[in-house]
Amino acid sequence: MYKVFVNDKPIILTTEVEKEASFKNYLLKSVAINKVIKELNKKSVKEVHLIHSKEEKLLKKFLKKLPNVIAGGGKVYNDKGDILFIFRNKKWDLPKGKTEKKESIETTAIREVEEETGVEGLKITKPLETTYHIFKRNGKYKIKITYWFEMTTTYSGTLEPQENEGITKVAWLNPDETQEALKNSYANIKLLF
Numbered sequence: 001m002y003k004v005f006v007n008d009k010p011i012i013l014t015t016e017v018e019k020e021a022s023f024k025n026y027l028l029k030s031v032a033i034n035k036v037i038k039e040l041n042k043k044s045v046k047e048v049h050l051i052h053s054k055e056e057k058l059l060k061k062f063l064k065k066l067p068n069v070i071a072g073g074g075k076v077y078n079d080k081g082d083i084l085f086i087f088r089n090k091k092w093d094l095p096k097g098k099t100e101k102k103e104s105i106e107t108t109a110i111r112e113v114e115e116e117t118g119v120e121g122l123k124i125t126k127p128l129e130t131t132y133h134i135f136k137r138n139g140k141y142k143i144k145i146t147y148w149f150e151m152t153t154t155y156s157g158t159l160e161p162q163e164n165e166g167i168t169k170v171a172w173l174n175p176d177e178t179q180e181a182l183k184n185s186y187a188n189i190k191l192l193f
Contacts, residue, residue: 002058003187004062015051015058022044026050069142069145076095082173083172086167095112108147159172
């Protein structure tokens with residue numbers, strides 16, 4: 001099963017057909033993705049299930065429905081165990097961004113964290129879950145596929161929000177502050193905690 005978010009409502013990619021309650025079922029093969037997005041914008045619909053008989057083909061078939069944007073990002077820990085967050089569009093988020101030509105996804109993730117926060121000396125410790133969300137740019141829907149990595153750093157210098165990317169604040173948050181920030185974050189970010 002995969003979850004793809006439209007705002008904070010999920011499209012569930014699944015092989016299971018369940019009785020509809022506050023969600024709608026559609027066949028992945030024949031569904032119009034714009035119809036699904038429209039459904040999810042209704043208050044009464046909490047999620048949409050897209051069904052396909054072969055689990056191994058769920059994601060591949062879904063990703064063909066819209067153009068894909070590949071991004072890399074980091075859940076960064078300092079030596080106190082605090083986590084690096086950015087504040088953009090009135091929500092707490094983790095630093096991430098699109099890949100550039102011929103760049104590995106790991107290089108993208110490190111570069112984007114550095115650019116968005118000013119933090120240096122990043123080391124990837126392990127890959128995390130990949131997240132998927134649909135967004136609209138210039139009137140067209142796209143799927144952002146974000147490959148996340150856990151990272152560490154001993155950096156203790158100044159945090160510098162990348163203002164031209166709409167980031168207004170960068171902060172190291174302790175475990176209690178992290179839980180508070182997650183209340184005002186995105187569903188796909190919450191999957192990483």
